[in-house]
Amino acid sequence: MLSLKSALAKPFAKKIYKRIQKWANSPVETQEKVFQDLIAKAVSTQFGKDHDFISINTYEDFVKRVPVKDYEGLKSYVELVVEGSENILWPGKPLYFAKTSGTTSGAKYIPITKESMPSHVEAARNAILMYIHETGNSRFVDGKMIFLQGSPILKEQNGIQLGRLSGIVAHYVPKYLQKNRLPSWETNCIEDWETKVDAVVEETLPENMTVISGIPSWVQMYFEKLQQKTGKKVGEIFKNFNLFIFGGVNYEPYRAKFENLIGRPVDSIELYPASEGFFAFQDKQNERGMLLQLNSGIFYEFIKADEFYNENPKRITIKDVELGVNYVMIISTNAGLWAYNIGDTVEFTSIKPYRVIVSGRIKHFISAFGEHVIGKEVEQAIQEAILNTSVRVSEFTVAPQINPKEGLPFHEWFVEFENEPEDLQAFAKRIDTSLQKQNSYYFDLIKGKVLQPLKITKVKKDGFQDYMKSVGKLGGQNKMPRLSNDRKIVDEFSQLV
Structure with a gap:
């Protein structure tokens, strides 16, 4: 018999499904509205004044005034925000900085604002609800769920909280999931990764684990330690484990290894989160690619990867993308990133609705x-x-x-x-x-x-x-x-x- 929580998940999933269909079925209009909102809100910021946002009425105006930049290109603005200045890239101050270790720039400080924070949480939730709506499977909500992530301990710098993205998001787990969620706060705060995984193994072994989530390389380490400790396959240890949620890398090279570690097939949901925004999630079990989040305060541009290093490469919006082309993804967001090259390349697998796969890194x-x-x-x-x-x-x-x-x-x-x-x-x-x-x-x-x-x-x-x-x-x-x-x-x- 379904529990109350499991039963309530289905009508909620249906409601979210309808809401997503609404914007997914009017993608160009949705993105135009996001674009106009972003420009209007940032017109009085330092960046908006420097780039004449008041004169921007169309996308073509934006392309003329705002060149594509990577972190280095925006760094002078970010440094002002880090020092405590307000109204630089976005009105007011960010709530957080997601601190990442950049390969070329040293530490990067990616702003997260009160406007951008909800999409980081809601997109992951919506991915699970879309899965429930499609499959009818909601029993897993009664079991224990683990999200392998960075430490939730945050530091404060000039009134802004600083930490890893996954640690920041840990503070926003909905109340209805708190009792089901592992690892414990204490274990999550362990900085040394190997020590942390050992503690996670001890905590989860006696539990009814139904959902396991994380970057495949981390989860692989966890699964291997479980197997070493018990001599059993993960699917045998956790008999009700039926949903694996992952992101950050292409799962396919890991699939055979994981199927061997688990010992049986399990459903999976792919996510595309980053410190700069939550860009896409898998909305269908049998469709290739992830649904691009067009209604999350992120405006997308694309440049063909093989033209990216040309002197003046052509920038396009979603209405002009083609299937099977490798694009560099450029974003402008309600966290104050403008024509920002996150470094990822994507390829569209569908344009009705818009679905992408991550094809690599422009520098890799x-x-x-x-x-x-x-x-x-x-x-x-x-x-x-x-x-x-x-x-x-x-x-x-x-x-x-x-x-x-x-x-x-x-x-x-x-x-x-x-x-x-x-x-x-x-x-x-x-x-x-x-x-x-x-x-x-x-x-x-x-x-x-x-x-x-x-x-x-x-x-x-x-x-x-x-x-x-x-x-x-x-x-x-x-x-x-x-x-x-x-x-x-x-x-x-x-x-x-």
């Missing part, structure tokens, strides 16, 4: 020889190579080898196997064939004998984890880049192979 590519191989391509290549085999990959990254000791240059794949292929060369060939099929530039370079086919270097067990720990990036919101255009990262951890 290999084009040492003009091939412009991107994250999505290497992930798909390894996925195809694993298909219908017993091979399981824990983690991998790719870098160019420009000056090999002998022979032509090549792409070097550093792979940590959980279950190795019997024939490593044949496995490498399958990956290479897939990559050539996907990327015509790479195909031409192999065929033209500019490059030799890729080579795999095996990484020892937990090698990637050891590397992330050595650079102080284990846990948190940190992820291993799938590929780099140089050998800086792989040279740093080459002693671990």
Whole structure:
């Protein structure tokens, strides 16, 4: 029999479904309204005055006055806000700064305002409600749910709270979920990631876990520790665990590994959260891609990734995007980010409604020889190579080898196997064939004998984890880049192979 909470979830889910359909079915109008609201509210800010917001009536006006910027480009404004100044990027002061460790800029301080905060919470909630509406499954709301996240301990700086995004969001868990939520506050506050995961294992083992959520690489560590402690598959330990919620990285390279750790299939929901905004979530179990959040105080622009580094690349809005094109996503938000390049590349899988997949990072590519191989391509290549085999990959990254000791240059794949292929060369060939099929530039370079086919270097067990720990990036919101255009990262951890 359904509990009251489980029964009430269904009509609530239906109500949210109808609300989402309303804006999803009028996407261009929804985005135009968001755009006009953002400009109107920020017209008297320092940024608004500097960029003549009072004269902006159309998107074309905005493009002329507001150039695309990354964090470095907005840094002078952000620093004023950090120092305590008001009305700089957005009216008043932010509620929070989500502090992230940028790869190029050192620490980044991403503002979160009272207007932007609700969307971080509501989008995750709505993803679960859309799942309930589609599947009719609401029993999991009676069990325990775990959200593996950063410490919720916040610091204050000039009247603004400072912390990791996941730690900030921990303060906004709805009351009706508080009793069901794990880990405990004390465990959540443990800074050392390995110590924290050990404590999470102890807390969750005796519980009726129904929902598990987190970045796949963190959850993998948790699952492995559960298995080490009990000798059982996760699906056997938690018999009612039927929903895995994840975000932050492409799940596909982890899928085979997770199915093995769990021991049975479970439903999953993919999210696309970031400190800069909650951009998308999976709204259908059998549709590829995540529903772009068009009504969350975020105005989106897109630039074709292969034109991004041109002198004056064309900026477009959602009405002009095409399916299957790799775009750099640019955002303007009610947290005071303007024409801001978050660094992600996306690809549209549907335009009725607008759904995206994250295809990689604009800075994470290999084009040492003009091939412009991107994250999505290497992930798909390894996925195809694993298909219908017993091979399981824990983690991998790719870098160019420009000056090999002998022979032509090549792409070097550093792979940590959980279950190795019997024939490593044949496995490498399958990956290479897939990559050539996907990327015509790479195909031409192999065929033209500019490059030799890729080579795999095996990484020892937990090698990637050891590397992330050595650079102080284990846990948190940190992820291993799938590929780099140089050998800086792989040279740093080459002693671990």
